[in-house]
Amino acid sequence: MATIPGKSCGSCTMCCKVLVIDHFKKDAGILCQHCANKTGCTIYETRPDVCRDYECDWMMERSMGPLLRPDRTNVILQEDADSDEYQAVVDPSTPMAWRTNALVFKFLVSKAKEGRTVVAKSGLKSWRIFDNGQYAPWT
Numbered sequence: 852m853a854t855i856p857g858k859s860c861g862s863c864t865m866c867c868k869v870l871v872i873d874h875f876k877k878d879a880g881i882l883c884q885h886c887a888n889k890t891g892c893t894i895y896e897t898r899p900d901v902c903r904d905y906e907c908d909w910m911m912e913r914s915m916g917p918l919l920r921p922d923r924t925n926v927i928l929q930e931d932a933d934s935d936e937y938q939a940v941v942d943p944s945t946p947m948a949w950r951t952n953a954l955v956f957k958f959l960v961s962k963a964k965e966g967r968t969v970v971a972k973s974g975l976k977s978w979r980i981f982d983n984g985q986y987a988p989w990t
């Protein structure tokens with residue numbers, strides 16, 4: 852996949868913490884055993900395909916500015932591979948970050964206005980975000 856100018860993970864390692872990674876039997880919110888705080892992935896050259904293939908939406912969308920990088924918001928924005936949901940996956944240490952960060956919330960509402968099913972998830976909790984700016988628990 853072509854890299855978008857100005858986009859790089861930099862010091863962000865949010866997907867190595869927040870996402871469930873079956874390959875490592877890793878639950879949401881637990882930092883991968885191979886992630887070093889300052890240097891990132893310690894097995895970068897041999898990391899599994901699930902890691903090689905993953906890019907969050909911030910990496911892929913030219914229009915999403917620097918303030919939406921996941922380590923700045925505690926929210927990973929992504930298409931869900933298993934459904935048609937547009938997801939905000941949130942670090943369980945800040946479960947309401949999808950709502951308290953005004954930029955993230957505005958972005959999620961804009962996705963809902965496009966007709967997407969928008970869902971914020973934090974651990975076992977989830978919420979649906981609607982196009983009128985309202986939200987409700989989602990199962």
Ligand code: SF4
Pocket residue numbers: 859860863864865866867905906907908909910920921922927
């Ligand atoms: S969450 Fe996105 S920006 Fe952060 S490390 Fe993962 S792919 Fe890179």
Ligand code: SF4
Pocket residue numbers: 866867872883884885886887891892893894895898899902
């Ligand atoms: S193996 Fe590397 S890239 Fe994959 S989750 Fe662990 S630290 Fe992140």
